[in-house]
Amino acid sequence: MSYIDNVKVFVRVYELGSLSAAGRDLRLSPAVTSNRIKELERRLNVRLFNRTTRHLVPTEHGNSFYEGAQKILEAVEDAENHLTSISNQPKGILRVTAPLGLGRRIIAPAIPDFLEQYPDVNISLRLSDRNVNMLEEAIDLAFKLGVIEDSSLRYHGIMECQRVLCASPQYLEKNGIPQKPQDLLDDKHRCLLLRFPGSTEYYWMLEENGKPVRYEVKGSFDCDDGDVLIDWALHGHGIVNAAKINVRSHLDEGELVEILQETPPTAAQLAAIFPHRKYQDIKLKIFIDHIKSYAKEVLN
Secondary structure, eight states: OOHHHHHHHHHHHHHHTOHHHHHHHHTOOHHHHHHHHHHHHHHHTSOOEEEOSSOEEEOHHHHHHHHHHHHHHHHHHHHHHHHHHHHTOOOEEEEEEEOHHHIIIIIHHHHHHHHHHOTTEEEEEEEOSSOOOTTTTTOSEEEEESOOOOTTEEEEEEEEEOEEEEEOHHHHHHHOOOOSGGGGGSTTOOEEEEOOTTOOOOOEEEEETTEEEEEOOOOSEEESOHHHHHHHHHTTSOEEEEEHHHHHHHHHTTSSEEEOTTSOBOOEEEEEEEEGGGGGOHHHHHHHHHHHHHHHHHHO
């Protein structure tokens, strides 16, 4: 096995704290992952990790080597990106994340055609509605609805996505149709709430007279999966605030009814977010352009 490959394995084991987790991330078996670490330790003639039955803890040598290993991989990546930009033939792994609904409806469907055009690229897609720490989890590219204020990341706007408030006909027949945003605060209405890790409150931002107004809504249903909220809405359990793309088919079929159309939720910007140093990665740029083209075709 090449020295660089073993260094890559070491870095992911160090960052994830687990041989099995690193193996899954790199598409390697636990046995192969373990052998790569042992091979690297033999070459360096030091122990990089202390192993117990439950834990994998970096040694002092491991901690010291990690910083240098990162620089080695960054230098190799920069050299590869330079050659790729010259040949215009993108290659390598692109680790991508996106929210569940957006990922299922826009990102995942766009990938097969991209890989057909660029067969030397491997895409690892992770879908989650939680806030992902891109640097800690070695994510190359994240698609999100909304702006992230993080100086270590670059932000590339793709397009504006409408959001809507909607509920099932059965719910509206039973509880009445809200006529104004303040009606959402009435005890007879139940708002379905998207919970993020660490969140302590819920609020919806609605457009009123061209300005965003915050409403601290309440409800007994909350989840960290937006599609679960939509499913609850379909079954008459409350009002959901969702990206229109995620509920368009249900609105078209009459399974959900849009409400408060004159004061809709503020639109969200679909954006591509990536670490600053990834800016020169040609495969990342081409993939963003591909998603932009696909999204505009689907959403317009």
